[in-house]
Amino acid sequence: MPNKPDHPSAAAEEPDPFAPAIARHVRRLVLESLHANGGGHFGGCGSCVELLLALFGSRPLACREGEGDRLLLSKGHASMTLYAILSLLGAKPLPLERFASFGSPLQGHPDKNHLPALDFSFGSLGQGVAAGIGMALGVQSRGEHVWVVLGDGECQEGMVWESAMLAARYRLSNLHVIVDANGEQECGWGHEPSFDQRPVPDDVAKWAAFGWRTSERDGHDPSLLAQWIDEVAGPGATGPSVLLARTRKSLAPSGPASRFRRHHTALSSSEFERMREELAHSELSTAGARSR
């Protein structure tokens, strides 16, 4: 198992997914790779960095180790964050510099046909929970778990709730959803200030009403995230379970101000340099970290 914050004796040969320097390093890799490709989903990539790192740090994942739990990045537009983490922590580095270019294994949205290590292809929003139900049923007897990372805007798709109802009916205790609740979406209702601006108002109550074991935590706190993962994957846990992870839709403190640009944009040189500076000092501190 990869080391956790409370495992100080863990081997020093691998980067520690829970070390703050790793999260900054991942953010910098995402920033540089998206910028080199002409732009991308900086905000949504930034909001799920710690969520994905916590899963990598807490669970054996098939996409990393060839066997273990399934990880479904239903909010596929955050693919670059997954690629950066897989490149750092996986069996071999990935060609991050070729992100979303022709012939690259790293397609703009996760594509299993191009990167077979992935558990599923995504990019059309809303499909993760349903795919997760099938996988959870299939691996139940092996004691494996399925982790689905959703965006909160994505939860507007009707099939998310069709699937939520079905998973609860079958009491799938090995199916877990983490909602990257950054509170935004591409357009939303910012043009109507009197409207509720949350992508899914009262999300905790909604998931609970659909029969899910529901929690709400800071989505950038590795310890809290790891604690939740241990709880819901532990023996005797009931489910399905969902974590409403409160996050910020940004890769660095000074991301673009416009709501459209926080979702997807191309950065100016000065914006890029400023964000890059903010993510400085992110070199891996762990001895033996894989050279890139």
Add this chain to the structure above:
Amino acid sequence: MKRLGVHLADALVDASAGRSDIWVIDGDLGDSYGLFDEEGRPRFSQFLQAGIAEQSMVAAAAGLATTGKRPWVFSFSAFLCHRAADQIRTCVAHQQLPVVLVGSHAGAATGPNGSSHASLGDLGVIGSIGGIAQWAPADLLDVRAAVADLLATSHPAYIRLSREPSAVLPLGPGPIRTNGLSGEVVLLSTGFASHWAAEAVSELSRRGHPVPWAHIASLSVSMLRSFLELHPRMSVAIVVEDHRVVGGLADALRRLAPPRLFVQGLGWPAGWHGESGSIDELRQAHGLDLAALIRCIEYWQDRGPR
């Protein structure tokens, strides 16, 4: 150059001035095709942000249409035509409600997005439902013609628009836009692929092998019949489209073609779902680049009458 989606939004802004019946409905992608102004406000007085919920969006549009309103529904073509196919079928087409479906980012050009965002079979999906007028504009002139036609009529319609910014074709306006030539081997194109056809026509003309060329934006049966009547000597029609070879314009023409006419379809392979990359890279990889188009046209020109 602008994206055609932005041109369409511009045309609709002009057309909807003073009209309270035109509604614009968005699936949370409106900044990608010009539905918002620089301040982030919708450019339309009657505007519904449906959120990331294509199925609800289409059914809501149908409901609006039953009250005498004229809804224009915007999303990316892949999500609109595929996820909401049943709502398009039962809510819109079966009841012949005047809902206009606008699918931006149609075809293979997805930029970095990849296969999930490619829309290579949308004409097949919409065409197989039936009862929905289909449009594939290539430029600003086509967009204006489509908007004018669809506001003057009241039937369901689907407009597919490429993500790529597009110049005006080197052809005059009209329902069938041609280079004025006729012959036995004729090039027919639609949508964004008409810009590929324009390159080929120009290069063949430079080589001394001019080819008759027609571009159509309205993919109606009557338009295809007019095309056939326009070329009575035609024995080979080479159809170029930014769509799979199955279910698109070539197939539609085959259904109407007389026995003596061979229809050569040039589109994306049937089993290919798209990938990240520039449109030039994708065309080259799948035999739709300029050299490949010219090889195909010259093959049929050299072969002579069938």
